[in-house]
Amino acid sequence: KNEVEQSPQNLTAQEGEFITINCSYSVGISALHWLQQHPGGGIVSLFMLSSGKKKHGRLIATINIQEKHSSLHITASHPRDSAVYICAAPPFGNEKLTFGTGTRLTIIP
Amino acid sequence: NAGVMQNPRHLVRRRGQEARLRCSPMKGHSHVYWYRQLPEEGLKFMVYLQKENIIDESGMPKERFSAEFPKEGPSILRIQQVVRGDSAAYFCASSGTGSNTDTQYFGPGTRLTVL
Numbered sequence: 001k002n003e004v005e006q007s008p009q010n011l012t013a014q015e016g017e018f019i020t021i022n023c024s025y026s027v028g029i030s031a032l033h034w035l036q037q038h039p040g041g042g043i044v045s046l047f048m049l050s051s052g053k054k055k056h057g058r059l060i061a062t063i064n065i066q067e068k069h070s071s072l073h074i075t076a077s078h079p080r081d082s083a084v085y086i087c088a089a090p091p092f093g094n095e096k097l098t099f100g101t102g103t104r105l106t107i108i109p
Numbered sequence: 110n111a112g113v114m115q116n117p118r119h120l121v122r123r124r125g126q127e128a129r130l131r132c133s134p135m136k137g138h139s140h141v142y143w144y145r146q147l148p149e150e151g152l153k154f155m156v157y158l159q160k161e162n163i164i165d166e167s168g169m170p171k172e173r174f175s176a177e178f179p180k181e182g183p184s185i186l187r188i189q190q191v192v193r194g195d196s197a198a199y200f201c202a203s204s205g206t207g208s209n210t211d212t213q214y215f216g217p218g219t220r221l222t223v224l
């Protein structure tokens with residue numbers, strides 16, 4: 001069983017819809033990362049959070065440390081948001097990231 | 110302020126040849142991580158280095174793979190005697206402190222194809 005699980009694996013939505021991607025982890029962590037991998041393959045770090053909520057533009061990330069769960073939300077989704085979204089966590093006392101399998105998001109115009 | 114740079118972006122090798130992948134971290138960063146993404150699979154940790162030191166190589170295959178991060182110059186991931194199963198995207202990331210609450214900045218990746 002992967003230490004970091006994501007759902008759904010694939011998500012297709014219409015432009016403008018509110019998107020939620022979920023991430024659960026089984027290890028103790030001090031922070032969780034959300035990454036975006038573009039269709040061309042490049043990876044961008046979106047958020048690193050250890051508690052509460054962070055917002056950047058139309059993207060919102062939340063984390064509940066007690067429940068070992070994080071969500072990434074996209075408001076007013078746009079076709080350019082189409083990408084693979086990956087959550088990743090470094091276990092306590094460790095710097096290396098353990099990655100979820102990713103959620104492939106497709107936004108249809 | 111250049112980000113993390115990797116070269117080459119695409120590398121084609123025949124079975125048995127050597128592959129050298131280079132990673133230049135962001136300016137001021139001394140912590141480098143290498144990750145591998147096999148086709149249709151997720152990212153997997155390979156190795157974590159600081160200048161002149163390998164900190165964690167628990168994700169490196171036991172044979173044919175090596176990594177270094179010299180005092181001067183880029184970090185190098187070296188794969189000897191490549192096999193078809195080595196075909197993958199190899200990403201490096203860098204951070205400033207190595208803390209597990211520090212953001213890692215990713216390079217564009219090197220896509221290795223073994224014929």
